[in-house]
Amino acid sequence: MDPMVLAEATKVTEAIAQSGLSLTGLGCGIGAGIACVGGGIGIGKIGAGAMEGIARQPDAGGDIARNMIIAAALVEGFTFFGIIVCLIGLILG
Amino acid sequence: MTLNSPLLAITNPLDHVVQHPLPGTENWSFSVTNHMLMIFLAGILMLIVILMAGKHRTIVPSGLRNFIEAICVFLRDDLARPILGESTDRFIPLIWNTFFFILFVNLLGMIPIDSVFFGTVHHLGGTATANIWVTGALAIMAFLVTHIAGIREQGLWCYVKNFIPPVPVALIPLMYVLEFAGALIKPVALSVRLFANMVAGHTILAALIGLAISSGTFVALGIPVGILTVVGCALFSVLELFVAFLQAYIFTFLMAIFIGAAMHPNH
Numbered sequence A: 001m002d003p004m005v006l007a008e009a010t011k012v013t014e015a016i017a018q019s020g021l022s023l024t025g026l027g028c029g030i031g032a033g034i035a036c037v038g039g040g041i042g043i044g045k046i047g048a049g050a051m052e053g054i055a056r057q058p059d060a061g062g063d064i065a066r067n068m069i070i071a072a073a074l075v076e077g078f079t080f081f082g083i084i085v086c087l088i089g090l091i092l093g
Numbered sequence B: 001m002t003l004n005s006p007l008l009a010i011t012n013p014l015d016h017v018v019q020h021p022l023p024g025t026e027n028w029s030f031s032v033t034n035h036m037l038m039i040f041l042a043g044i045l046m047l048i049v050i051l052m053a054g055k056h057r058t059i060v061p062s063g064l065r066n067f068i069e070a071i072c073v074f075l076r077d078d079l080a081r082p083i084l085g086e087s088t089d090r091f092i093p094l095i096w097n098t099f100f101f102i103l104f105v106n107l108l109g110m111i112p113i114d115s116v117f118f119g120t121v122h123h124l125g126g127t128a129t130a131n132i133w134v135t136g137a138l139a140i141m142a143f144l145v146t147h148i149a150g151i152r153e154q155g156l157w158c159y160v161k162n163f164i165p166p167v168p169v170a171l172i173p174l175m176y177v178l179e180f181a182g183a184l185i186k187p188v189a190l191s192v193r194l195f196a197n198m199v200a201g202h203t204i205l206a207a208l209i210g211l212a213i214s215s216g217t218f219v220a221l222g223i224p225v226g227i228l229t230v231v232g233c234a235l236f237s238v239l240e241l242f243v244a245f246l247q248a249y250i251f252t253f254l255m256a257i258f259i260g261a262a263m264h265p266n267h
Helices: A003-018 A023-056 A058-092 B006-011 B034-053 B064-110 B113-117 B132-154 B156-161 B169-217 B219-263
Strands: none
Touching (some): B034 B064, B064 B219, B132 B156
């Protein structure tokens, strides 16, 4: 990286750290937020696909709904994984 | 309820979900925590409830027996039999036990044992599955059952050979690395999914109630915020009850899938 840009970035980081703001907290907060965005989009797509499938074939409604819940729980598992990593970083950092 | 009541500890929402030594055992050389008490209680409750359900053998089940039997038949016919086929009867005790244990432990975590029976926070109750070691132990058990069942079904050489999908010879070492990593990551994901769901749910509940308490310093603000938070917590607790059932089902379902895939890999 360009040494002048590196010097500027180091000065900014030190100024933020000295003024009492917490870069750890910022990083963990943004990370948890982005994890939630990913989970929300994924589960939204699962729900949309399930609605469309039920609309095409109402008889298969029960099966489709059960599979939707299972897939949503799997996606939510990874969303929570990201949130817990951010929480651990916040508490230990 | 004075301002220096133990309820102020609720303003730290994580205090509610971590494990605490039981009152009276703080200075022991080994720890006896409230999560251990909850696991023990869940085991005793399972014995009582399920043995009570199995007592009166009539042709047409009713009441508690009907409820337990409906859940067991659902788990056997709609979950285990499509996945495991003929070896359903061999693994169905494990599947029933896992489902009921996780369900009872999750539901015991939703019961406010401290507040109802003692009025203050002694930390006697809690959600045992909000403890990474408890869910980790369940995941280790699933891991061991998966691989031991696969090796006993196919023999060690066939199991190792069928571990990877058929690929060109040059890719086989890479596939073994990937499958090995997958075999380690699957139990980790299983345990973290259950752990994170329970921790997040209870932390949100504790944070909402902490919000109501900390806004209680302004009387004009405290009462409407308090009403809204209590209603919100009640609704969120209904969601938590649904999550308790769902996470027990998901853990059991994924364990059944891993056992089925280890015994009959359809590459």
